[in-house]
Amino acid sequence: MLKVGVFGVGHLGKFHLNNWKEIEGVKLVGFYDPDNETARMVTEQYGLKRFSDEKKLMDACDIVDVIAPTTYHFDLCMQAVRKGKHVFVEKPLAHTIQEGRDLVNMVREANVKMQVGHVERFNPAYLAIRDMSLNPMFIEVHRLAQFNPRGTEVSVILDLMIHDIDIILSLVKSDVKHISASGVAVMTDTPDIANVRIEFNNGCVANLTSSRISMKKMRKIRLFQKDAYIGIDFLEKKTEIIKLKGADDRNVFSFDIETPNGKKTIAIANPAVQPLNAIKLELEAFVDSIVSNKPTVVSEIDGFLAMEVAHQILDKINNTSILV
Numbered sequence: 001m002l003k004v005g006v007f008g009v010g011h012l013g014k015f016h017l018n019n020w021k022e023i024e025g026v027k028l029v030g031f032y033d034p035d036n037e038t039a040r041m042v043t044e045q046y047g048l049k050r051f052s053d054e055k056k057l058m059d060a061c062d063i064v065d066v067i068a069p070t071t072y073h074f075d076l077c078m079q080a081v082r083k084g085k086h087v088f089v090e091k092p093l094a095h096t097i098q099e100g101r102d103l104v105n106m107v108r109e110a111n112v113k114m115q116v117g118h119v120e121r122f123n124p125a126y127l128a129i130r131d132m133s134l135n136p137m138f139i140e141v142h143r144l145a146q147f148n149p150r151g152t153e154v155s156v157i158l159d160l161m162i163h164d165i166d167i168i169l170s171l172v173k174s175d176v177k178h179i180s181a182s183g184v185a186v187m188t189d190t191p192d193i194a195n196v197r198i199e200f201n202n203g204c205v206a207n208l209t210s211s212r213i214s215m216k217k218m219r220k221i222r223l224f225q226k227d228a229y230i231g232i233d234f235l236e237k238k239t240e241i242i243k244l245k246g247a248d249d250r251n252v253f254s255f256d257i258e259t260p261n262g263k264k265t266i267a268i269a270n271p272a273v274q275p276l277n278a279i280k281l282e283l284e285a286f287v288d289s290i291v292s293n294k295p296t297v298v299s300e301i302d303g304f305l306a307m308e309v310a311h312q313i314l315d316k317i318n319n320t321s322i323l324v
């Protein structure tokens with residue numbers, strides 16, 4: 001039985017508590033959160049022990065689950081890794097590039113498992129198209145959210161866009177060649193809305209828009225490749241594939257169309273999206289990587305690479321935009 005300690009039981013931390021309770025082979029031993037009111041509610045609601053000393057909780061568990069604000073990730077992860085604990089840390093891996101780099105080195109030296117909470121990798125809409133042969137050459141991304149003070153200790157790039165950066169880096173098997181970016185700080189001191197163009201060495205171009213000051217929510221990625229358009233709606237949990245011929249078994253209907261190059265068959269499919277709980281899946285995958293001693297699905301290196309691109313974007317914005 002792996003013992004889990006949860007560090008930070010705010011908004012997302014409570015989702016983690018609920019899911020850890022459902023996962024086989026693990027036992028929650030307690031939580032650490034400096035906020036007395038939050039801690040009181042969690043003790044009452046979950047009957048879970050509150051530790052007032054973070055070191056004592058770390059000593060009592062095998063898995064340290066870090067869901068504190070981003071600025072505390074490094075310190076908590078560093079302590080845990082030095083104690084030889086496996087760490088699940090929410091995205092972004094850390095606040096600064098140096099912190100991220102240090103964590104990658106520490107994890108390697110300590111030979112422990114670390115997974116970063118890029119939960120969209122476990123979104124059922126994304127899982128539904130993962131077996132397709134994906135080679136996108138143009139990617140259009142929109143992630144829009146209503147304003148919420150939670151998460152604003154970092155920019156919209158590290159708060160929201162980093163989810164899409166991680167997905168794109170996992171899809172495009174090529175190095176980043178050039179980034180251009182523009183962003184505006186409206187409600188906070190850092191960019192709240194941004195538009196970014198990432199060019200890759202293989203010719204793929206990704207155009208990302210993220211906002212945390214929108215009136216309505218949206219989380220969509222559209223992939224365009226030589227033979228297909230693939231739309232993934234992370235919020236509505238829907239996928240759509242429009243392909244040139246090659247009908248497969250994914251609810252396809254097709255029709256013919258005359259083109260200057262002769263008749264083409266267009267096939268449209270909506271692959272079935274399973275009603276899965278992405279947070280539970282990511283935590284289960286982490287446990288499995290520990291038990292089976294295999295790499296984590298979203299490693300500290302993946303988390304660092306996403307951070308690195310995010311910071312390049314921030315540098316571009318700081319050099320080219322007017323932060324109002």
Ligand SMILES: NC(=O)c1ccc[n+]([C@@H]2O[C@H](COP(=O)([O-])OP(=O)(O)OC[C@H]3O[C@@H](n4cnc5c(N)ncnc54)[C@H](O)[C@@H]3O)[C@@H](O)[C@H]2O)c1
Pocket residue numbers: 007008009010011012013032033034035038067068069070072076090091092117118119150151159
């Ligand atoms: N993967 C996702 O989709 C997703 C979604 C939301 C938040 N997050 C990430 O989760 C983290 C927490 O976000 P949230 O929305 O739950 O924030 P929150 O403000 O609701 O909760 C954070 C909690 O951490 C506690 N805390 C502060 N300092 C701490 C410390 N040193 N040690 C332990 N706990 C501490 C706070 O008292 C608070 O209860 C952030 O890193 C955020 O980026 C990820």
